[in-house]
Amino acid sequence: MSETTDKPWLRYYPLDVPLTLAYPAMNVAQLLVDAAADYPRHEALDFLGRTMNYSELLGQCRKMANGLKAIGLAKGDRVAIMLPNCPQAVVAYYGALMAGATVVQTNPLYTERELHHQLADSGASVLVVLDLLMPRVEEARKDTKLERIIVTSLSDALPFPKSWLYPIKRRKEHPKLKVKYGKAGVLRWSSWLRRNASTAICEEVDAGKDLAMLQYTGGTTGTPKGVMLTHANLIANTVQTATWCVGLEQGSERYLAALPLFHVFGLTALLNQSVYRAGTMLLVPRFNLKMVLDTIRRRKPTVFPGAPTMYIAIMNDPDLDVNDLASIKLCVSGAAPLPREVQDRFEQLSGGKLIEGYGLTEASPVIHVNPVRGMRKSGTIGVPLPDTDVRIVGPDSLEPLPVGQLGEVAAKGPQVMAGYWGKPEDTAKVLKEGWLRTGDLGTMDDDGFFTIMDRMKDVIIAGGFNVYPREVEEILFEHPAVKEAAVLGVPDEYRGETVKAYIVLKEGWQASSMQLDRWCRDRLAAFKVPREYEFRTDLPQSIVGKVLRRKLKEEGGQP
Known part of the structure; x- marks a missing residue:
C-alpha cells in the first residue's frame, strides 16, 4: 500500500510543509537561548505596556535557573508554577527547564483540595505563585514535599504608574492579605531573583526520556493525572505546529496571548511557538474582553490562537470597529469544537484565516489542524500533522476501520x-x-480529513439512537439569535435519555423554545431535536473557554 493511500491526507499538505520534519534533541529551554542569540534586541514580551527583549528575558531566566540550583534543586525535581499570563510565568517556566527541573503547571483557579492533590501527587519541592493565592497555598501545602514558595505580584511586571498603583488597589480589595516572607521557606520573587547570578546555564537532557513537564488532566480515564511530557514531546509539537503555520515570518510576528500559558494548548501554540519563531507575546493576564480589545488595538497582533468562545465574544462586542482585527493573519482554534458560523464571520471581520485544530494533553497537545493554504473542510479538525499517524479504530483492536465508519480516534x-x-x-x-x-x-x-463527533462519554443515547452533541450544537449556532449553545443528554423515563439544549442569546435578540424547535426540525432528524431548552446568560466554561458539560449536569442534579 502506498503512503498516500495509507495516509490520504498527505495529498493536501501545503507545498511548503514537508511530509516529515527534523526535531532537535535538546532541552526545551534551548528554544529561548537560540532566539536570544539571533534576535537579542527584539521584543519577546509585552505585558500591558511594559516590554522585555530576548536578551533581557534570557538574563531573567538564567537568574531563575541559577537561583533554583542555589537552593538545592536537583535535575528532575518538580517545580510547580501557579501564575496567570505574566512575564514571571515565562521566566519561571524556562528558568526551571534550564535548571533541569520538571515543570508542573498549576491552574490559579484550583481549590485547596485540587491544589493539594497536584502538589502531593507530583512531589513538587518548589512553587512559584501569585501573592493573592497564598491563603490557598498555605492550607494546600500541608503533608506535601513543598520546601520553597517563591511569591510574586503582578506589580513586579507592570509598567509605571500601574506598578505603583496596583499595590494600593490590592490592599483595598484584599486588606487581610499578608505574606510572611522569610518563614517556612517563603521567598519574595523580586529580591530573590535580583541577587541570583545571570551566568549561562542550560542543563543537558536526554530529550526522549527526561521529563520537561507533568501536565495534569482528567485525561481519557477520568481522574486527575500527571501527563508525562518529555523534552522531545514538546520540541516535536512546537516544530510541527510552527511549520504548519505557513506564511509566518521569523522574528516578525506578534502573538496575542489570551489563552492561559498554564494550559497545554497555550503552552505549545503560544509560549513555545512564539519563542521558537522569535515572536512577541502580547500577554493578557486573563480573557477580559476590554483588556483583550485594548491590546489588539494597541499592538496589532498577527497571530491569535484561541478557543471558539473567545472569537464569539470579540465578534459580538458592540464597540468592535471594522478595522480592529485587520492585522490578524492567522487564528488556530482549539479546546472545543469551532462552529462554522463563527469561523466564517470571524474571517470576514479580520480578513485572516481561522482554522480548527484538535489535540489533547496526552499529545502535547496538537494532533490535527486544517491546512492554512489549499483545501480545508469546515466542521472537520483537518488532517494529521507531519510524522503523526492517525486511524479510526474499534473498541477491541488497533486495526483501522473502513473509511467513513465511526470509531475511536487513535494517534x-x-x-x-x-x-x-x-x-x-x-x-x-x-x-x-x-x-x-x-x-x-x-x-x-x-x-483523510477527520471529524470529531464527540467524547465517547458525551454521546447521548435517545431511544436507542446515538445523538452527537456537536452536530446539534452546529445547527443551533446557525440560528441568527444564538450566541452560544451546549447540548447534553438528560434522563428520560421513556427514551432513557433525551436531548437538552442550553442557550445563550445574542444581546438584543429574542428566540423562544418553539422557534428553536422549528429551526432544528427543519435541519435534523426528529430523534436528534432537543426536547428541552434552557435559556441562560452564560455557560460554565473552563479557563480556555471550553463549555463544561459536567457542570451543567451537576447544576441539573444529574450524576
Whole structure:
C-alpha cells in the first residue's frame, strides 16, 4: 500500500510543509537561548505596556535557573508554577527547564483540595505563585514535599504608574492579605531573583526520556493525572505546529496571548511557538474582553490562537470597529469544537484565516489542524500533522476501520506522551504499541480529513439512537439569535435519555423554545431535536473557554 493511500491526507499538505520534519534533541529551554542569540534586541514580551527583549528575558531566566540550583534543586525535581499570563510565568517556566527541573503547571483557579492533590501527587519541592493565592497555598501545602514558595505580584511586571498603583488597589480589595516572607521557606520573587547570578546555564537532557513537564488532566480515564511530557514531546509539537503555520515570518510576528500559558494548548501554540519563531507575546493576564480589545488595538497582533468562545465574544462586542482585527493573519482554534458560523464571520471581520485544530494533553497537545493554504473542510479538525499517524479504530483492536465508519480516534507520533505519572495501569489502558487511544469518537473521509463527533462519554443515547452533541450544537449556532449553545443528554423515563439544549442569546435578540424547535426540525432528524431548552446568560466554561458539560449536569442534579 502506498503512503498516500495509507495516509490520504498527505495529498493536501501545503507545498511548503514537508511530509516529515527534523526535531532537535535538546532541552526545551534551548528554544529561548537560540532566539536570544539571533534576535537579542527584539521584543519577546509585552505585558500591558511594559516590554522585555530576548536578551533581557534570557538574563531573567538564567537568574531563575541559577537561583533554583542555589537552593538545592536537583535535575528532575518538580517545580510547580501557579501564575496567570505574566512575564514571571515565562521566566519561571524556562528558568526551571534550564535548571533541569520538571515543570508542573498549576491552574490559579484550583481549590485547596485540587491544589493539594497536584502538589502531593507530583512531589513538587518548589512553587512559584501569585501573592493573592497564598491563603490557598498555605492550607494546600500541608503533608506535601513543598520546601520553597517563591511569591510574586503582578506589580513586579507592570509598567509605571500601574506598578505603583496596583499595590494600593490590592490592599483595598484584599486588606487581610499578608505574606510572611522569610518563614517556612517563603521567598519574595523580586529580591530573590535580583541577587541570583545571570551566568549561562542550560542543563543537558536526554530529550526522549527526561521529563520537561507533568501536565495534569482528567485525561481519557477520568481522574486527575500527571501527563508525562518529555523534552522531545514538546520540541516535536512546537516544530510541527510552527511549520504548519505557513506564511509566518521569523522574528516578525506578534502573538496575542489570551489563552492561559498554564494550559497545554497555550503552552505549545503560544509560549513555545512564539519563542521558537522569535515572536512577541502580547500577554493578557486573563480573557477580559476590554483588556483583550485594548491590546489588539494597541499592538496589532498577527497571530491569535484561541478557543471558539473567545472569537464569539470579540465578534459580538458592540464597540468592535471594522478595522480592529485587520492585522490578524492567522487564528488556530482549539479546546472545543469551532462552529462554522463563527469561523466564517470571524474571517470576514479580520480578513485572516481561522482554522480548527484538535489535540489533547496526552499529545502535547496538537494532533490535527486544517491546512492554512489549499483545501480545508469546515466542521472537520483537518488532517494529521507531519510524522503523526492517525486511524479510526474499534473498541477491541488497533486495526483501522473502513473509511467513513465511526470509531475511536487513535494517534501515534513524536508528540505522544510517555505515560501517566505513577499510574502504569491507567497508562496501559490508553497507550498500546505506541498508539494513544484518545477517547474521542470520529470518522475519516476519503481525503483523510477527520471529524470529531464527540467524547465517547458525551454521546447521548435517545431511544436507542446515538445523538452527537456537536452536530446539534452546529445547527443551533446557525440560528441568527444564538450566541452560544451546549447540548447534553438528560434522563428520560421513556427514551432513557433525551436531548437538552442550553442557550445563550445574542444581546438584543429574542428566540423562544418553539422557534428553536422549528429551526432544528427543519435541519435534523426528529430523534436528534432537543426536547428541552434552557435559556441562560452564560455557560460554565473552563479557563480556555471550553463549555463544561459536567457542570451543567451537576447544576441539573444529574450524576
